[in-house]
Structures are given as C-alpha cells and as structure tokens.
Amino acid sequence: MxxxxxxxxxxxxxxxxxxxxxxxxxxxxxxxxxxxxxxxxxxxxxxxxxxxxxxxxxxxxxxxFKILNSGDFLSKVDDALYVKKDSGALTPKISEKALRxxxxxxxxxxxxxxxxxxxxxxxxxxxxxxxxxxxxxxxxxxxxxxxxxxxxxxxxxxxxxxxxxxxxxxxxxxxxxxxxxxxxxxxxxxxxxxxxxxxxxxxxxxxxxxxxxxxxxxxxxxxxxxxxxxxxxxxxxxxxxxxxxxxxxxxxxxxxxxxxxxxxxxxxxxxxxxxxxxxxxxxxxxxxxxxxxxxxxxxxxxxxxxxxxxxxxxxxxxxxxxxxxxxxxxxxxxxxxxxxxxxxxxxxxxxxxxxxGLFPESVTENTKVLFINFGENEALYGMKAIKKLRKKGIKAELYPDSSKMKKQMNYANKRSIPFVVLAGDKEIEEEKFTLKNMQSGEQKSVSFDEMKDILV
Known part of the structure; x- marks a missing residue:
C-alpha cells in the first residue's frame, strides 16, 4: 500500500x-x-x-536551516570529531549551505x-x-x-x-x-x-x-x-x-x-x-x-x-x-x-x-462564463467566441469533454461560475448564443456583442 x-x-x-x-x-x-x-x-x-x-x-x-553537502559528506569528517558528537564543530564540516x-x-x-x-x-x-x-x-x-x-x-x-x-x-x-x-x-x-x-x-x-x-x-x-x-x-x-x-x-x-x-x-x-x-x-x-x-x-x-x-x-x-x-x-x-x-x-x-473580512470579493473571482461542450463542431464554434472574449479580458473557458449536460452544469455550479453558454446546431446556424445566468436560472438568446456586454 x-x-x-x-x-x-x-x-x-x-x-x-x-x-x-x-x-x-x-x-x-x-x-x-x-x-x-x-x-x-x-x-x-x-x-x-x-x-x-x-x-x-x-x-x-x-x-x-542547514543544507547537508551532497555526496558522502561524512567521509570527509575526522573520526575523532565524529566520535565527539559535537554538533557545533561537526556542522561546518558537513553543511556549507543554508536556506536564507x-x-x-x-x-x-x-x-x-x-x-x-x-x-x-x-x-x-x-x-x-x-x-x-x-x-x-x-x-x-x-x-x-x-x-x-x-x-x-x-x-x-x-x-x-x-x-x-x-x-x-x-x-x-x-x-x-x-x-x-x-x-x-x-x-x-x-x-x-x-x-x-x-x-x-x-x-x-x-x-x-x-x-x-x-x-x-x-x-x-x-x-x-x-x-x-x-x-x-x-x-x-x-x-x-x-x-x-x-x-x-x-x-x-x-x-x-x-x-x-x-x-x-x-x-x-x-x-x-x-x-x-x-x-x-x-x-x-x-x-x-x-x-x-x-x-x-x-x-x-x-x-x-x-x-x-x-x-x-x-x-x-x-x-x-x-x-x-x-x-x-x-x-x-x-x-x-x-x-x-x-x-x-x-x-x-x-x-x-x-x-x-477585508478581502474584496473581486479578489477571488474566477471564470466568468463556461461554454458547454456538445461535440466537436459546437466546441469549435464556442472556442472562436471564447478567443474573442479573452481578448476583451473576460475570463471564459470551454468544458473540455462532451459529457452529459448535468455533469457540465454541476461543474459550473461547484466552481461558482456565474454564466454558462449553450450553443448547438440552432445557435450556430443563427450565429447566436444561449446565455444562462446560473444564479437566477434565466436564459436568453443573444448575439456575441450582446453576450460580451453582459459579461463585461
């Protein structure tokens, strides 16, 4: 074990x-x-x-804190000194470095x-x-x-x-x-x-x-x-x-x-x-x-x-x-x-x-929005939007695996991510994004610029 x-x-x-x-x-x-x-x-x-x-x-x-010399450091110590077990005299012989x-x-x-x-x-x-x-x-x-x-x-x-x-x-x-x-x-x-x-x-x-x-x-x-x-x-x-x-x-x-x-x-x-x-x-x-x-x-x-x-x-x-x-x-x-x-x-x-209690809440702010991964095409569509959001300084990420929806949403909840984006075939065709507020549960279809303005 x-x-x-x-x-x-x-x-x-x-x-x-x-x-x-x-x-x-x-x-x-x-x-x-x-x-x-x-x-x-x-x-x-x-x-x-x-x-x-x-x-x-x-x-x-x-x-x-003293650092022991590398190698067989005791081989260089005189036998008489070793037998005396005087740490004050022995230490300089076996330790030439120390942590600051x-x-x-x-x-x-x-x-x-x-x-x-x-x-x-x-x-x-x-x-x-x-x-x-x-x-x-x-x-x-x-x-x-x-x-x-x-x-x-x-x-x-x-x-x-x-x-x-x-x-x-x-x-x-x-x-x-x-x-x-x-x-x-x-x-x-x-x-x-x-x-x-x-x-x-x-x-x-x-x-x-x-x-x-x-x-x-x-x-x-x-x-x-x-x-x-x-x-x-x-x-x-x-x-x-x-x-x-x-x-x-x-x-x-x-x-x-x-x-x-x-x-x-x-x-x-x-x-x-x-x-x-x-x-x-x-x-x-x-x-x-x-x-x-x-x-x-x-x-x-x-x-x-x-x-x-x-x-x-x-x-x-x-x-x-x-x-x-x-x-x-x-x-x-x-x-x-x-x-x-x-x-x-x-x-x-x-x-x-x-x-x-003097730390500002903003200090521990993490990812602002998580894009749900429905598959390869949807992930690529989401990643293109993520790239543009990151250029604006918005913390955004894609869930890496196309796992079950429940698992991905639970991940967002556990990490206290305030927004998730769902983008499937319909959103891709219309060049839209379904943005969900994880706290209120409200979700709506928005353009990229609308999504960016909400997330800023």
Whole structure:
C-alpha cells in the first residue's frame, strides 16, 4: 500500500482562492514599493553558510536551516570529531549551505558583490520566501514570504520618514485600520544600558527587554538576572516597563533619563525628528508609537527600529518590522555604507485580513462564463467566441469533454461560475448564443456583442 503523503510541519499548500488573496496583498505592496521608487531584485533561496551565520545573534543562528553537502559528506569528517558528537564543530564540516533566514543579509551580500553596478543610494524591494526552524504556531511558519524594501547609501533620516509613510500607505490600501507602527532606536537602548551600568551586556539586555509583551515584567527581570545583569541595574530600568504618555511626553522622559549618555541622546534626537516630521505630514490610518521596550532580537540594527502591530481586536504577532543597520555591509568588507529597511509579513497580514473580512470579493473571482461542450463542431464554434472574449479580458473557458449536460452544469455550479453558454446546431446556424445566468436560472438568446456586454 502506498504511503499517505504529507508536508513538513510549518509549511502549507495553498488552494486557488488562497493564492488569489495572497497575490492581492503582494500586488498591493509591490505597487506602493514602486510608487515610492524602489527597484526589484531577487537572490538565491540558499546562501553560503558563512554569509548567514553570526548575523542574527545566537537565537537567530539556531533557527537557520542547514543544507547537508551532497555526496558522502561524512567521509570527509575526522573520526575523532565524529566520535565527539559535537554538533557545533561537526556542522561546518558537513553543511556549507543554508536556506536564507531573511532577505536583508542576502541583500547586504548583493550590494557588496554588485557595488560597481548600482547607484547609491540604492532603493530595492524583494518579495521571496524565507525559512526558519521555528516552532510552528498560529501566524508563525517555517516557510513564509517576506516583502522587503531597503535603502543603502544614505544616512538621512528622511528615509525612516518615508518608511513610516510606506507602511501607512500599504495598510491604508488594504483597508486595514487600527495598525500601530511601533518605533524605537538602538542608540536609545545603548544609552539606557550605559546609564544603568550594563553597557557590556547590551545584547542580553535588549533581547530580554524585547520579550516584555511575551513573558511580562517578571519574566524579563528573571532573564536579565540569568544573563548576569545586576539587580541594581534592573531596578534602574524599571520605569521602562510602564513608559506611558504621548510620543512627545516619552521623548521628554528619555531626555531626562539619558542626559548623561551622548549616544543615547543621539537616538532621542533621531526619534524626535521622525516623530515631529510625521506629525507634520500626517498618516492615513496607522498610528506611530514610541515604544522604548522595542528591541528586536536581531543584533545588526544601529538606529531606528520598527515593528508593526495588527489592530487590537486581532490576536497576532507583528505584521512587519525593520530598522537601520549602519554597519551591515561592513561584515562583507564594504565599509561606511548605511542602510535602512522594512519588511511586510505576508502570511500574518493574510490572516489579519481574513479574520476581519477585508478581502474584496473581486479578489477571488474566477471564470466568468463556461461554454458547454456538445461535440466537436459546437466546441469549435464556442472556442472562436471564447478567443474573442479573452481578448476583451473576460475570463471564459470551454468544458473540455462532451459529457452529459448535468455533469457540465454541476461543474459550473461547484466552481461558482456565474454564466454558462449553450450553443448547438440552432445557435450556430443563427450565429447566436444561449446565455444562462446560473444564479437566477434565466436564459436568453443573444448575439456575441450582446453576450460580451453582459459579461463585461
């Protein structure tokens, strides 16, 4: 007996309706990417391991899917190393490639390799799948699409302003109200770590702080203590756990807290410029919120940090995120090229739109008219009409087999095709078509032009 097929956990098949809805989101994002001046690129689904490893912090590295070398990969492993069963030492010997974890690091690699072909500042967008060996749950998959836009070659904060507007425009186009664009700055986090005396624990501090919404204040404190951050330092950071008020209020509180930190004040000034500029320009639907606990675990951000939260009525993780990474290309040998970028979480956006019923009905419209197949001559007559309808952009098709009428009509019903055409000897002789409305049951004899006008 043949084994029942399946797919790996954290992956999905998509039916025609789901693909249509996903394409609706992708096309909306792509349209705004291009309106904002971004150019498309693509990179391979897998990269050399050294390109990816060490770029996402320890937590990120553990989630990278490694690809085993082809052939007898174990034959090249030293016996002593094999016996030790040290996966950290063994993995580089048997796996030289890995599936990409995100699109940002491959983009940095692309910029370095093609630096003589691109003009700076270079604005690119990329819509491709990525893979993470994460624990599957609602809204979290092991294979999913990212929709990224990045700019490299400019340190101007106007880029951050543009990205806030881009987020707002896309979600406005999708009809998604109540979205919150959370923003922080890595320099602010560095400044806080400095003033509480935990500068040497910056990564541990930010990774723990970023989990506040997941594990709560006590959980964050416990993790900080476990990472060696002193209890006195944690006590000093306590006000951050309930940092409330308007963005302007929060800026003033940060100025007081970070007055002795030069780097921290740089971050505050950057945040203040972005917030004030957005206030002047206005947003369509989204809300910009300064969130001082927002850290994001990725350790390559150096300035602004973004994370987009879905409307409060939908329980969902972030549906977008990004930030500035002044030194990212430096890890590949290209120094002093600043970058900033954002990402849209396609799969989570899909779930949010589905839950809120925001997909337009037109998104899943399929074939408009099905021509019933009565035989070879009738099929040819119908196909000539179908060809002309398709030229007008009307979705039309011929049932491929001259099966019983009931079977063909049932097929139209099951696929929710709104019209069918019946054309036999009489219709061919009169150069007419019998057009039937499948919902009302009404049918009438019409010319091609009359049929076309009804179907448009």
């Amino acid at each position: 043949a084994q029942k097929p399946g797919i790996p956990k954290g992956t999905r098949d998509f039916n025609p309706e789901e693909v249509s809805k996903r394409n609706y989101i992708i096309n909306t994002i792509k349209k705004e990417f291009e309106v904002f001046g971004f150019l498309p690129i693509e990179t391979p689904s897998f990269e050399n391991s050294e390109t990816l490893m060490g770029k996402y912090g320890d937590e990120g590295d553990r989630l990278i 974890y995100d699109l940002t690091v491959p983009f940095a690699r692309y910029v370095v390799m093609h630096q003589n072909e691109i003009d700076l500042p270079f604005k690119r967008y990329q819509i491709q799948p990525v893979w993470r060996a994460d624990r599957p749950q609602k809204g979290r998959f092991r294979e999913f699409y990212q929709c990224d836009a990045d700019v490299v070659g400019s340190k101007s904060l106007w880029q951050e302003v543009e990205f806030v507007q881009l987020y707002d425009k896309v979600f406005s186009d999708l009809g998604l109200k109540g979205v919150t664009i959370k923003m922080n700055n890595r320099k602010v986090l560095s400044g806080i770590a400095e003033v509480i005396g935990a500068k040497d624990k910056l990564i541990d501090f930010t990774v723990a702080l970023d989990k506040l919404d997941k594990i709560g204040e006590e959980g964050v404190k416990k993790e900080m203590l476990a990472k060696g951050i002193a209890a006195e330092a944690i006590e000093k950071v306590k006000p951050l756990f309930s940092f409330e008020g308007s963005n302007a209020d929060k800026i003033e509180k940060l100025k007081d807290l970070l007055s002795t930190s030069e780097e921290g004040m740089k971050g505050v000034n950057e945040l203040e410029f972005i917030i004030n500029t957005i206030d002047s320009l206005g947003l369509n639907e989204a809300k910009l919120d300064l969130d001082v606990t927002l850290a994001r675990g990725l350790n390559y951000y150096t300035g602004a940090i973004f994370e987009v939260a879905a409307p409060a009525e939908v329980k969902m993780g972030s549906i977008g995120g990004g930030g500035r990474y002044d030194d990212l290309t430096g890890i590949f040998g290209l120094k002093n090229v600043s970058g900033v970028g954002i990402s849209f979480g396609l799969d989570r956006i899909y779930l949010v739109l589905e839950e809120l």
